Amino acid sequence: MSNKYILTAAVLGIAVTAGAQQTLRGDSIAEVVVTGTGTQHLLKNAPVQTEVINRKMLAGYAGRSLEDILSGLASSFSFNESDMGSGMQMNGLGNSYILILVDGKRIHGDVGGENDLSLIDPHNIDRIEIVKGASSALYGSDAIAGVINIITRRHDSGLLIENTTRAGSYGDIRQHNGLAVRLGKVSSYTNFQLQHSDGWQNTSVEDPAQTEFLITDSRNKTVNRHTNWQIAERLTWNPTPKLELYADGTVYWKRIYRPSGKYASCDVKTYDLQYDNGSLAAGGKLKLRDDDFIRFDVDWNRHAYYHYFTAVTLTDGIVDGAIRNDVPYFPGQKQVQSDQRRTMATVKGVFSLPGGNRLSAGAEWRYDYLKAPVRVDDGKVSDYTAAAYVQDEYSPTEAINITAGLRLTGNKEFGLRLTPKISAMLSLGDFRLRGTWSRGFKTPTPKELYYHYVRYMSGTYLYLGNTSLKPQASDYFSIGGEYTAGRVTVTVTGYHNRVDDMINLVTIPSVEAPSDLLLQYRPVKVRQYRNLESAKTYGTDVSVRYAGRHITAGAGYSYLDTGARIYDEEKETLADVTIDGMAHHKANIFAMWSQAFGDAYRLTVGVSGRMSSKRYYQINGNGKGYQIWRINTGHDIVLSGKTTCRVEAGVDNIFNYVDRTPHGLHLGTNTPGTTVYASLTLRFNNGKKLRNNYNKIGTKHQNNEED
Template sequence: MIKKIATLATFLMAGLTAESQTVEREDSLHEVVVTGTGTQHLLKNAPVQTEVITQKMLRQYGGKSLEDILSGLTASFAFSEGDMGSQMQLNGLGNNYILILIDGKRIHGDVGGENDLGLIDPQNIEKIEIVKGAQSALYGSDAMAGVINIITKKHAQKGLFVDNSTRYGSHNDLRQHNTLAFSLGQFSSQTNFQIQRNDGWQNTKEEFAEATVLTDSKNKTVNKFHNWQLSERLTYRPTPHSELYAEGTYYKKNILRPQDGTHPSCDVYTYNLRYNNASAAIGSKWLLGSNSSKSENHHQNTITLDIDWNKHAYYYDYTQRTYEYILLKGEEFGNLDGEWYSVLMKPGQSKLQSDQQRVMGLLKGVFYLPYGNTLNTGIEYRYDYLKAPDRTETGTASDRTSSFYVQDEFNLMEWLNITAGLRLVDNRSFGLRLTPKLSAMLSAGDFRFRLGWSQGFKTPTVKELHYRYLHVMGSSTFFNIGNTHLDPQTSNYYSANIEYRGRKLTASVTGYLNRLDHMIALVNVPVGEIPSGITTAYLGDGSNNVQARMYKNMDDARTCGIDATLSYKVMKGLTLNTAYSYLDTKAHLYDEKKEQMTTVTIDGTAHHKWSASAMYSHSFTPTYALGISLSTRGSSTRFYQNNRNGKAFQLWRINTTHDIGRQDRMLSYKIDLGIDNIFNYIDRTMRPYHLGNNTPGTTVYGTFAIKFNYGKRFNKHNLSTKQNVYNEEN
């Protein structure tokens, strides 16, 4: 009954929006976006459709993490959070196909398909731009499903800026954020620090292990964790037309798992997990002057250079005596006669499981040419290195990719924009591949009509090719196997969008079709089907206690769906937003045992997802402003090939914000108070079956923030840039 009432309320909220003929967020007409084309456009005039989560929405929603924000404020994302990171899905495709950027630069995490989104501090997010599908030539193989660009807050004003934000909630959930920024002449510095921790929770004590249902398992739904991150960015502007920067981060995360002697066969009790991440980058930017062919064109040609190094290391920290099984290296690796040996690990010892490093260099330029042409071109180099002493044949593996792209935006007529691009990829193992992109936007008053087509090309990751993971639980053995015989994946993405964006009203509907060939997935395979070059002696005779999964190319796959967003500004300070996503997926895989093609649904697919919110804000006095956000999100059943399906769910939350003090003065305060999962929904599905959602039930939280700002509040150049774009396009 609760589910029916909640669903009805969702559609009533949507109905209110539709009845009022819909619009988006306050100030959306003035929002500037860059992700789709790499050049600045007002959101309503972006040639490539872009979805934006604005700073106002972020403030009023009060999400504690990026997962929380994306799942609560859009309808296209789904998450399955775990110890190894977030298994994210966008329109049917998982982490490996989603490119996450921070200020236009790729984040680095587990290239095996799970990214630790704890690297992203939600308190440091200015806004989020989302481009779905491989629609831009600017981005490479990671972007078949889409691009998420996290735009961070910049405090480049002259003087001193200090802020502190402390959030505390149920399950001892602590989120701490600090920023220290200052500017002296041509030099500026910004330091960010964050801490995240949670005691974890357990939604059920039932667990299926070794063909037995345990009723007193100590395993948690989410384990206790704590992490911290320190980042620094130094900027030097030797002239008004040039900028040099250097930045670096260090991140550490510990996951503490319950120790239980009752069921020692469950190896999750014998070691904790630890992640050490680090990054360093240098770069520069040059402004080459403006194109004077048209007096109203104030854009400046730009050349940028970025070089960065990233490291993601993953360790076991042993808490009990544990025997680690290791395959002897050398010529016998992968041979049926290969031999395994065991090493005793004692409490207090640590062992590296994998160290993934990446070096990238990007030189790009944006040039504003005569006759309304904007040329965006660049050269990119990427080197990936994997060190996994016990999980690869030689202990290390690597890959190297070079890319060149060119993209041109031009207006054939005042009301017709064409954006065309090409990306040439050269991979060390898989050779050359050229992928075209083409989109068109027709403008008619407040309406925009967009069509897009793009090809994608994605080579197998180093882990998909070489990584081999043996997991022993009592008498059961699980073996995940890389496959050096994989082929690259290719895609064709088609989209059509109609959008109305007025001052009080926005509606957008997008239909899309994404066809993938040779899609790579981790699938179950009988031991007898594993190629002789991969089979190991430890797999024994193929008895049922051995389960093998191997990365394989599916013959083809396709995802298709419809995304719709509606928003209406009822009056000053009150906005209603709704979003709905319909998704259908199919993948075809040749079953060698049955000698026939089988059709499967891509794991994690839910046909229906939705979200809705009502956001209200009002300044009662010059020193006090109130914000209230009531929101809901839900999903239909999520389908999986193994371990049953995830249940449908709907969650509700309320967040209130209280701004105290004049925001244009030196010192101001902010208090957030909220309740998540108001109706106390808990999925008590037995472990290790799939959950629709892992929420612990109703949680309460509060945030206290204080901001000290001495000096000019905004950077003049940034203000003039945004104003010029607005003047030019209006």
Template sequence: MQEGKKVEELSVRLDEVVVTGTGTEHYLKDAPVQTEVLTRKALEQFQARSMEELLSGLSASLTFHDGDMGGHIQLNGLNNDYILILIDGKRMNGDVGGQNDLNLLNPANIERIEIVKGAASSLYGSDAIAGVINIITRKSPHKMELTSTSRVGEYGDVRESASFGLSVGKIKSVTGVNFRHTDGWQNTDLQWNQQQLKPGSTLKTMNRSTNYTLSENLEWQVNDQLQLTASGSYYERWVARSHGQWSYLANDFYYRNYGFAVGGKYKLGGRNYLTADLSYDRYGYFYDYKLQEVTDYFMEGNRITYFPGQRIKQSIQKQVLGQAKGVFYFGERHILNTGIEYLYNGLESPHRIDGDRASVYTLAAYAQEEWTARENTVVTVGARGTLHKETGLNFSPKVSVLYKWSDFNLRASYAMGYKSPTVKELYYNYIATLGGGALTAYHGNKDLKAQTSQYASVGLEYAGNKWQASLTGYVNLLRHLIELVEINLTPEEKLEEIEKSKEYRNLTRARIWGVDFTFNYQPTKDVTLSGGYSFADPKAQYPNQGINYMEYIPMDATSKHNATFHAAWQHAWKRYRLGVGVYGRYQSTRRYVKDNNADAFQTWRINTAHTCLGMKRWTMTLNVGVDNVFNYIDRTPFGYNRATTTPGRNFYVSALLKFKNR
């Protein structure tokens, strides 16, 4: 993951503190639950155009296929619905079409990213069936610190990510600004329309878009025992869509999010402590009309018509999250982690929900015991009880064992996962054409059950001076899986010329088994080789698909084989350091239940880093690189599934500036 680390510095990375796996602090090498860490250094050196590109480029287990309706993230065969994304341990709010809007994140404000794979519902509740991605934000350790990354590439690609940290007495502040723009691009002008393949489409593979985020994080160390925190953020995004002869796109997209959080940590005697957090987030999704549209909605007997210049609310997502926990150390062998949580999710959407709004809530309590049975053996046992408004009570236990021998760690775990239906899955109804596809009606389902899973894994890890490697095998068995299932068109939908109709349903069951492998090797102080391979075979039973109901078939939009590779070299002279990084990613055929499979592909990128040395407080690095060196472009027509949205080979330049006043 890291370019140019000296051999003696490898132990620093192994001694990095992680928290996501158990909710308590552990050195990475001693963590009872295996955790993959993407460091700040790795994030800076990759110089990605987007968060999706960054995550998939550095972790083989994560895959994406970009679009207007989100990044479509997958982790070990399961999509965004089953991946819990946290920001400093708090649930991320704001999605587009069920996909988390990662544009909300500011790369310059990220300290590290921790990835825990497998069911983690005993600690984190619903959604953590595939795993947890915890994004840890920057805490300024200096009196003054400035970090700025400016990136310019082809297709009007511009990104500015800045973070300013300031410490005054007992108060610390980190202010973040993130701006991103792209003109978009078109990889093909072919489009499927009314079962015919037609040239001359005006749709874009990636639409023109602009977004920015402003954020503020405050920390006040009141005294030796009490620490208070507060944070806030504001985000806007605009997406321009190209109107065409076969796709009447009367509107562009507009998104707006703001959120606030307060929290505190109180140290008791010894290492014991209590924490409490309260947050509120509001995410809005709107249509900006540029053409007239006559809708199928009526008000007081008159059909509603929208006109150019109008901004019309489509949905408002609201989240209120309250958490409190206590961590207690009993001697040197026992750590007790207990907590309670309240989560409220509300959704406003005119014409798409009965009464225009709906909400759900969950109440939860959990307890976890970490027992160091011997110096080389740690056993973790935990359980969570969750009460959901619609699906009732759920119980989620977990047990894991860590055995250490010399430079080897052997880990094993078993957990039951849990996922409640979202507000959209329960109540939301809409009609849309996505990516040039068929006009489709989507229906919520109030009769959905909670999804459950049983997850087991066994892993072996080696951490030597030059070599670090891990190999983990796992199986994940899911019940009552929620998927969009195609159903028969109603007479009303046929009159409206809707081509497909889909409804959220509980499928009978699904099963996933796979293997994850990662390695890091540093043969010399100037050379680093690292990478990963992820094999996943996710299959499910799909009703109403013209197949044997009991037959397991590949889950929609999944690929069996994914791999990443990174080779880095760097050398320092008196006033100058040169770093060269080569990054590769391979993805096998992405399988779909309907239409076509997406082709296998691989992409490679080269980044060169030129750093000025000898300055006391300043660090300046100029990055020059090329994405997609071998110019792979997927020209699959609109309306069919494609492997990747990359525009092909493109060059970029970025400048990384750091200032620190200790």
């Protein structure tokens, strides 16, 4: 039976099971969401379709990372993790088209397209809100595929001390520590996280098409040994009940250790990879009346990427102001590859107006700076963007909502551009119909324009920037229906996203590359950022959720198809190309049961599965289809009135699926097979509430739980 029918049958089976449950009247989705419109709505009344992964789902799943959580609990995501990043894709579009927010503020990583999601501590997540489709009118660039908003937990009373230690197969260690203190009008939360893995090797075979002879004893790992840690501090001051001011900062470090083998063509490594990140931010929020407010933020972020040398290496370097390719580096020395810095200032206001209108308006200024002494001409480039936007939510009746927005963006290199958006929702009892049209706009990043780099993957690959790139624009259309019957919610959404001048890496003839780089690197393949003539994604997302008193269950299915064309200069014709990473069918299923036994113990058991059909790529083969199942148990124990303990234990990839495709080719998934894990959380809390960290003042936290 084909993957298509297997996945469809699985989803329909879960839907029938959930629908057969005895349902109780009442709101089954009482969460308050903010991402779709930037204002608060009950999930069931949100004008823009929003998917939520709440605290109960997070606790039942016990994901080790954000990638693990999103791929396991949302069917439209896929990941292809590597040393350079997560390889995230949502509904056919990659990381550079997905805006990732933490408490409404965008994270900063590699602006070339691969954010490091290990910057986000999974133990500090309250919930995740997902909005699919272009949201450029409200959020600007990087939001063509959609927005993921990570809402963090917040402790704002008394004293809290917490420690979580998690250990698993292959030396996987996850450490989380938190200290929260509230003294009068001032509160502080200090967070530390450590993540480590020894890595693993699914195969020692190299792709024979890319090596001179068959290699079966390569030392290349599927996932390399790596360690990262982060310290974050947030100070909050409430001088009046209506005003909150904050300042926060983070320091982040990551090292990827790469083993060196004996084959110069594929597995000899003379340097590790190191990342040094930092951030500073300050701002505040002033409540005006009811839910009206003004919010202002200023932040600075740095993402620096280095080669840390482990053997004597002759490589690119600067001598007397000129770039040479024979500069020696010795063990212990490091060389900056890219140092990316971003400064942003934003202001936003939300105001209730007569006649059922709610107005949001704001302005942004952003400055990007890239320093790469041996990777860009003159060693550094910069870019800046300014924008202003306005949005009106109009509700003439309780059954109708129309939300329209418009953003004017001005970029240093590419001038002015307008990006509109309009969404509408019609409520008919338990049924809701939603539709959206929105324009997206994204300028090329400094890396896409100017940067060049080399990757060694069973041969030398040369990647080139392109100063002839044009900005990207998109048109996104979606229509969906949602039916809620007591505790069961069924959602079906169809979408079409057309991206004009989409920027994608394309394999080009070597003769089109600069001759000095060809002579220097002698690459097997040359790839360059190019504008595609047309690119489109379209598909259908289906989800079923059941939220009972003791049981939470759900399933999702995502059908996707893509198409793109590029002008072949040699043949003088348009050629069809694949949007890398596309899979026609993806699905996820989960069921979680929770039961309290007395006042001091609660047991939670969760079972989940995720599936994908074949993933398609332009070069180096396609990724195999797969399905992965896991089981998790959680044990909550009250040790005293203020001290609690949680023990988690589980098995991931129960049926031991391993993709042993040779190195240099694409994998469907890089899982090492069956793994086991266990964690222990100890928490002392003399406060009462555990609140989320987004829109605190003037909000109604229907979804908050007692700690």
